[in-house]
Amino acid sequence: MNSRIEVCYKIPDARSRVRKNDFFSNGFNKKIKEVFIVDVYTINKDLTKTQLVQISSMLSNPVFQDVSLTNPFSQKKFNYAIEIGFLPGVTDNVGNTAKEAIEDLLKIKFKDQEGVFTSQITFIDGVITENEAHQIGLNMGNPLIQRIHIKNFKDFIKEKGMDIIVPKVNLQNKTQVTQVNLNVPDEELKIIGRQGIKNNDGTRRGPLALDLTYMKTIQNYFKKLKRNPTDIELESIAQTWSEHCKHTIFADPIDDIKDGLYETYIKKATDEIRKKKSAKGRSSSGRDFCVSVFLDNSGAIEFDQKYLITHKAETHNSPSALDPYGGAITGIVGVNRDAIGFGLGAKPIINIYGYCFGDIKINYPLYKDPHLKQKMLPPERIMKGVIDGVNSGGNCSGIPTPQGFVFFEKRYQGKPLVFVGTVGLIPKKIGKKLAYKKQAKSGDYIVVVGGRVGQDGIHGATFSSEALSTGSPATAVQIGDPITQKKLSDALVKEARDLNLYNSITDNGAGGLSCSVAEMAKESGGFEVELEKIPLKYPGLEPWQIWISESQERMTLAVPKNKWLKFKKLMEKRGVEATVIGEFTKSKKCLVTYKGKKIMNMEMDFLHDGLPKRPMKTSFTPPFHEEPHLKKNLNFNQITLDLIKKLNIASFEFISSQYDHEVQGGSVLKPLQGKGKINGEASVTKPLLNSKKAVALSQGIYPTYSDIDTYHMAACSIDTAIRNLIAVGVDPQKIALLDNFCWCSPDDPQKLGELKRAVAACYDYATSYGTPFISGKDSMFNDFKGYDEKGNAIKISIPPTLLVSSIGIMDDAEKTVSIDLKNPGDLIYLLGETYDETGGSEFFNLFGAVGNKVPKVDAKKNLKLYKALYRSISFGLITSSISVTRGGLAVALAKMAMAGMLGIKIKFNKPIHLFSESQGRIVVTINKKNKEKFEKMMKGNPITLLGKVTEEKKIIINNKDKKIINLDLSSVLKNYQSTFKNY
């Protein structure tokens, strides 16, 4: 028996009003009068009338809600009712909570196939057509994960409301293991690699992303074993060998670089820096602070004598293109597990985010298929969904999210980039054990904890190793469940870890169990898994699906047998499901059985290291762009205002103010600074309540510079990421970096050439600055292959993008410097030099130009300056400071002024240089009585006294006694805040 409980507000519902405004902004302002929301719980279980009454009363609040079991709610009159609910198998967090609450209330248990499912009806009163109702439905829901059910008033009355729909998963699979015949021509091998294993009905199971070289290697391996692989074996290899997991483009030989880009540039840089720093000795201030780099789920550096800080950034691009909310929440909650899965488990303490979206002001529809049936989501929709997803994921998890950026460029329309990262905190030692080391031992139980396995996220790893196209599987979409993970995280890092109940832990991310178990088994030397023991969300999953599913919120642990009962009991007490699924061995074998039958039996060596190297060749032709013809008499006032309201410079307060940055009590420098609430470039957080020490975070990213030269793009990103921390008061010797490469078309030698240049710059600049990379990740296939409005095939590739995230340790949080001007009369200095470097700048972008003069970085000169500034800050001489980034000097000065709501009056010689994005520059203000002391301390560095802070709220910039900029602060602020005002 199915029951339907409807709940609605009896007082004005803010959600309805906001939704109505959304419809209005989509052009329905004349057609829609009222919007009314009803929340629905559909319960698939036999229940008595009394029980249902009890449930209704629990699921609603009589103070402001009405609840109904029998009569559907509606407005007295309406035009259309649109109900949106989840498709079968999609994570329904509210439904799951309701189920748990009902079980607790009535002391009953739901059986496997019973459940609670939520949906929501939006009643629209107005004069919309059926077509428009469908359009609105598609704007609210996403057919990939949701059902959209529409009824007009007449049908609604006739049929007594909406229909009862139970999105139960009904799988008819025979749960068999099949052999895959690899004794086939190469052409067929190619197809298997690209489209997947063939089902009996002729359909394909989805991409393995294995090319012919790989397929041949696998063919040979099984030839030697004198048998064909099973489907689970082939799928397992595909996961493990995927670009997503093995990063072959960074690992394989490229041109004459035998050891590949990662070993030769990234890792080597870190090794050399560590060696140099170690030579200084343990007590020196510039000593090596790296503790665990490139080995684990995150990289770790020393925080203080007792603690380490971990950091890791990830991307979740492809899923976010299909389901922005689900993709983003899964991303943020997923990267939290890179902290929880570091060492024996670090506590997630800070989240970071970064978004690259298509231009939200351009409407240029894209389709996945030539028949124009599968429309891609427009950039604005993707933006809203992604922002919402990280909102839910970060806020629900109780992890502050102070640091992030947003960047817009039309080439991200086909594939947005969603960067998410997590900083963790872990003691160096737990008892006598080093907490950053882990070792699964032969004989330990393989234990999975957390969520159950469903069909969600199958082929995520191989899917993201390909361009986004028609074949992209819907099952790749998942929705994260932050509360299940919060329970898991608390139970592990706040309890089980310190009780020493397990030997090793890792995250279940890409490739699911197939990767996490196999990876951890390297520590012991083999594994044996009994697949039928893995708890499932619903029956009917095929064995290979269970093995590679990326269902979220799961960790894999190695639990010694004698600690299992204690561990299990603790997890039960915390409402966390824990299951033994097998044993770690030292057999050098990967063994999987299903109901007693061996279905996977391969050597560990082959699985991990059997993939052949695929040497790559690159080329590089420097591009040339037309220089823009700028007018002689440019209106500098207008340019400044136009820049300040550009998508990439304007205030994104609407994001900062919906991400909790104060939870855990460590906020020092917030995302919005000063009276004007200006988005700063860096944030500072105190991870330990009883310590003055702090963590500063920032980033550097310049995708448009890639159009000129990726070498300088990378150099600028590194310099900016470092400089942003210097500006808030971080010691240049205590900064570490993360690299996240998001590239495109890796089959194009030119793009590979551009990659090689960027990675080479990473080596050059990391070593010059002495800032080691401690962790990194790459995502190589950020191309969209689809169709435009006319059905013409098109390919859109993102601009080669490198996000450099920076993390710095501060000894004293109270030394932090903010960007806001503080005192009239303070002197304003520009540190560093400005050149004619407007190539790829926001300024040139105003004129639709790219140019060629990309900013270049002189690390030696800059480092000297940064060290001197750090000293000045340590002596308390700096009252405010800002790192000069996108938009150049004029924008930086404007931000300082708006943040402090004080004016500036300065002189500047070369007007056009106000918009140059030359690197290595910081603007600072000082009290004039400190002039001599400051200038002495900065001696030998290029510094320029520009002018002073004024009481009068105006930005005045003079060039040879001529006012070239004269703006009221209020109008600058208005422009700065105007861009995203209605978001």
Added chain:
Amino acid sequence: MKPKVLIFSGYGLNCEEETKYAFELAGAKGEIVHINDFIDGSKKLEGQILAFPGGFSYGDDTGSGNAFASKIKNHLWEKVLKFVEKDNLVIGICNGFQILTNLGLLPALDKKYGVREVALVHNDNARYTVRWVDLKIENNTPWFSGIKNISLPIAHGEGKFYAPPEIMNLLKKKKLISARYCHDEICKLQNLPANPNGSLDDIASITDETGRILGMMPHPERAIFFTQLPHWTYFKKKSAKGRSSYERKPIPKEGHGLQIFKNAINYFKK
């Protein structure tokens, strides 16, 4: 002897550690207890102060604070009643406040504990909102003793205070409104509206009739250090005319939120 504070945790509550730290800094002995440890009896609901910290219990699913309150009602209700009947203190912060209203521990008119009379509903902007607010203290609950005005941060999606008219009248008549949002220091500084979420009558905090049970949306535990204030860097470097000595003054170690926790400790010194 230090008063003992028990702080709830579990199922998505997430401010228990900083809440415990604030209480301990103020002079109490704190212990974080997972709700399931109360339920299975391995921990006793004892001591002088009970805190429901902020967080996202059950992800706000089925309404903020609702599922957690339901769990308490199903398992711990008698024990909680016993605790509040004694001369003890109870505080619910943010999600904790939402739990207390769902439990009917607030406002509990005529001391009828257990009836839902007020609610915290979706913010007017229907969005999770993080900012600082100014508060004016309105009644003489021991929690706010000696405080007239205070600025604290908020972070919530469902913080709009709502009560039906007849309940609202009683809240006023019985002086159960303990703090209202007002336009003061922070709002002037950052040009913000006083009321962050559309709360009726600007209500940010209420108490029961004894004044011992307090619920508040703002987070005092996030304002116990000077460096948590949104304008601390400004204060530190501000050297306005006639105040030039300000710079040289030692930085205060405290944020003003700490006073609320100190008040609770002082209550048991009487």
